[in-house]
Amino acid sequence: MMINEIKETLQAETLTGMPYTDFDIKGAYSADLMSDVLAFCNSELLLITALTNAQVIRTAEFADIRVIIFVQGKRPDIDAVALSEEKGILLLATRLPMFEVCGRLYGKGLRS
Amino acid sequence: MEKDCEVEVVMMYDKFEKNVEGVFFLKGKDFTNAGTASSELKTILGEIGINQSIIRRAAIAAFEAEMNVIIYTPAGMMHYSVTPEILKVVVEDMGPGIEDIELAMTEGYSTAPDYIREMGFGSGMGLPNIKKNTDEMKITSSPGEGTTLEFVINLKKE
Amino acid sequence: MKLQKIIEGLALEVKTKTHDLTKEVTGGYASDLLSDVIANTKEGNVWVTIQTHINIVAVAALKELSGIILANGKVPDEDTLKKADDEGMPIMITTLPAFEVVGRLYTLGLRC
Numbered sequence: 001m002m003i004n005e006i007k008e009t010l011q012a013e014t015l016t017g018m019p020y021t022d023f024d025i026k027g028a029y030s031a032d033l034m035s036d037v038l039a040f041c042n043s044e045l046l047l048i049t050a051l052t053n054a055q056v057i058r059t060a061e062f063a064d065i066r067v068i069i070f071v072q073g074k075r076p077d078i079d080a081v082a083l084s085e086e087k088g089i090l091l092l093a094t095r096l097p098m099f100e101v102c103g104r105l106y107g108k109g110l111r112s
Numbered sequence: 113m114e115k116d117c118e119v120e121v122v123m124m125y126d127k128f129e130k131n132v133e134g135v136f137f138l139k140g141k142d143f144t145n146a147g148t149a150s151s152e153l154k155t156i157l158g159e160i161g162i163n164q165s166i167i168r169r170a171a172i173a174a175f176e177a178e179m180n181v182i183i184y185t186p187a188g189m190m191h192y193s194v195t196p197e198i199l200k201v202v203v204e205d206m207g208p209g210i211e212d213i214e215l216a217m218t219e220g221y222s223t224a225p226d227y228i229r230e231m232g233f234g235s236g237m238g239l240p241n242i243k244k245n246t247d248e249m250k251i252t253s254s255p256g257e258g259t260t261l262e263f264v265i266n267l268k269k270e
Numbered sequence: 271m272k273l274q275k276i277i278e279g280l281a282l283e284v285k286t287k288t289h290d291l292t293k294e295v296t297g298g299y300a301s302d303l304l305s306d307v308i309a310n311t312k313e314g315n316v317w318v319t320i321q322t323h324i325n326i327v328a329v330a331a332l333k334e335l336s337g338i339i340l341a342n343g344k345v346p347d348e349d350t351l352k353k354a355d356d357e358g359m360p361i362m363i364t365t366l367p368a369f370e371v372v373g374r375l376y377t378l379g380l381r382c
Contacts, residue, residue: 030369032302033229035237036320036342038172039244040367048369050306051232055179058147059232062154062171064164072306079144097310098300099318099372099382106373112366220322220347230303235321 001025001110003067003090006046009104012069012094015076016085023067023090028110030102034059041065045112048101052076054083061087071098132160133193138178138205140186143231149190150174153201160194162267169245170199170265176238177203177261183228184208185258199265210253217243217251271295271380273337273360276316279378280371282339282362285346289360293336298380300372304329311335316380318371320344327353327361337361341368 003020006012014020029041030048034055041047043064049056052074060068068084069092070076076084076091084091094101134156136149154171162170174190181188185207192201210216217239224234243249246263253259274291277284284291296314301307302321311317313334319326322344330338337360340346346354346361354361364371 028369029367030300030372031320032232032306033235033237033320034232035176035235035241036302038176039237039241040342049232050301050303053231054144055146055232058151058175061147061151062168062175064168072310097382099298099376102300102369102372103376103381106369106376110369111373112369220344222323226304226325229321229323230305232302235302 001105001108003092005108006069006105007092009108010069010092010094010096010101012092015070015081015091015093016089018085018088018090020067020090025067025110027112028102028105029112030098037065038063046105046110048098048105050074050098052080054080056080057084057087057089060084060089066090067092069094069101071096071101131193131195132156133191135192136190138181138188138190138203140182140184140188140207142182146179146182147175150178153190153192156192157194157199162194162199166199166265166267170201173242173245173263173265174201176241177201177263179233180238180261181205181207183224183233188258194267197266197268199267201263203261204258205260206258209255209257210251210259211255213251213253271378273316276375276378276380277362280339280364280366280374282364285351285361285363286354286359288355289337289358291360293360295336295380297382298372298375299335299382300368308333316375318368318375320368322346322350324350324353326350327357327359330359331357335359339364339371341366341371 026044028046047068067090073095185205188205220236222236228234248264250262300318343365
């Protein structure tokens, strides 16, 4: 699934300034506990979370996650966005709650 | 496939003229910089030319260990050494120590306060995650005397 | 939708003994952050999480949720289960990741 389709499905916007046309999402993983993300998420999956602190970006860095979507209108601070850009991690944000985000993406055919 | 592995090892030796080692200092409750040490370690391992999946395992294990120091202790140190055979990481802290190591290793067991859980940590998966991603893991600890966590990842394919 | 229908639909394993499975489920909520759940759930929501700590029961009872689904193979701590039985709060478990649980609930027609 391409980023533009995800953005459209979730009325999401990109928070990072990097290009994203070559990102192709194969599946999704939702969690707010980073050890769980480190154990189960990988580079092919979109991480869906309501947490926006710097450790989330670090978690993505170490688990080789390339795209994060923040739900429920949550936004990381500018330092976290800068770190994310430095590490090449694409950030998206949507006002929709996690339940709705997972439901819609599942409906579009994404799996974990 | 087998040929790829051979090439990889040769490349590694090429860049590996001597053993690489270093140390990072970790400051407790410094959540802003939490993960910096593991990030630097990841970069160093990349520069040496170690294979991506090994780097990923090392980075995850190091990050979990680093977060434990940040969350539970006032300060600690992460020492790493890389030889052509192994990566060894030793994380020592000045924390309260672990009373029951076996219990602490149980998935889901955690003594983390609520505010740590609200930050996305303290779910009792950290130590099991380290074990899962490494080839050897050892914890030495007693209450009041801090904790030393040591892990090894083999760099040579069997 | 009744909780019983969800249990059957997703083949969930019910871990509690004292509970009412004929409760009407008003919607779903997915989160691992207790503060988020306290702030944003509505009465009768079913909660999807990977948190197993005893506090999930207190939060679910406070918000009068219809039940808790533990995803990704998580099992409730012993004291969590005991408190859930005391409170009459159903706890169900599944090996499906949270994303898939929500996707299937969404497919059944449940919304946030």
